[in-house]
Structure formats: structure tokens, C-alpha cells
Amino acid sequence: MPAPRFCPQCGSGDLDRRQPDGDTHARLVCGACGYIHYENPKVIAGCIIEQDGKYLLCQRAIPPRPGTWTLPAGFMENGETTEEAALREVWEETGVRAEIVSPYSIFSVPKISEVYIIFRAIALEVTGQHGPETLDYRFFAPEEIPWESIYYPAIRQILERYIEERQAGVYGIYMGNDDSGKIHFIR
Helix, strand or coil, rough: CCCCCCCCCCCCEEEEEECCCCCCEEEEEECCCCCCCCCCCCCEEEEEECCCCCCCCEEECCCCCCCCEEEEEEECCCCCHHHHHHHHHHHHHHHHEEEEEEEEEEEEEEEHHHEEEEEEEEEEEEECCCCCCCCEEECCCHHHHHHEEEECHHHHHHHHHHHHHHHCCCCCCEEECCCCEEEEECC
């Protein structure tokens, strides 16, 4: 999202990027009223949903990269919890009603200012309908997953790790970023 051209507080066009006194980052500061505009990362919430040894993926209908496959996930809305956002996105994109089992992965993508929170979930109801952001959705067995058409490398890594952990019967929580991180196993 581009930075505002006018102050959200007073409407002045006198915005300048500088580091306010006592702050650690450069911010947009209004020269007229002193308002400081904070730009923060976007939160994306979604789920890995397993049913009968198969995993739910949806095929993107919208940019970026329409036609690629991904986990059902999307931007969190104001007033939602991360869990509510994840379940809403699953419903909107796939028509699947789900229940969250546990958190699974929290990772940051600093270069695009996004934070992904992915939950483990189970399908409660599969309606056979999907929303306009989705071309198709399917439950894939691991050997059927279109690995080369997964939208984002970090999503592929999460899914590969989940399948390995599922086979081992032990789940961890991954925390890190798109380049490096650590799996924390809870005992």
C-alpha cells in the first residue's frame, strides 16, 4: 500500500519521512500538525487442513500469479482474531468450514512487510462451493500435490514440513522468516 500523500489527521500535504525524537525508525511526519503516520506489516492468516490423508489447496483466480496453488489464507481484517481470520479465509476461498487444532507456523517476510500465521485445522463441512478469488480447490494426497505450481516458496516449505511431521506423528511450531527459522517441538 502506498504511503499517504496527505496527513490523515489534518489533511495537510506537508508530509516528510524522518525519524521522530525518541523513535527508532523513520516515519511519515506531518509538518503542519506533528501527526506521526505508522506503517506496519500486514498479517496473513490461514490453515493447513487435512482430511483422510489429503491436504486442502486452492487455485488462485486473482493476481498475483493466478492459476497457482496455495493454502487457503489471506489478510486479517480489523476486529478479527488470527483464528477468526484464518477460518474466514478458508470459508471464503474454499467453502470449507473448519476447526482449528493448533498453531503451526509463524513466519515473517520482511522484504514485503508481511507476517504469516498458519494453523493446523480439520474440515467439518465441505460445501462444494468456493469464492471468486479461487478457480478451484482440492484435497491432494502428498504425491498428487502440484509442487511446481505452489504460489509461494514459503508455503511449499510449510506444507513439505507438515507432511514430514505428519508421517512422523510429531508436530512442531515453526518460527522464523522466509530465509531461516527454527522448529520448536513442544513436549
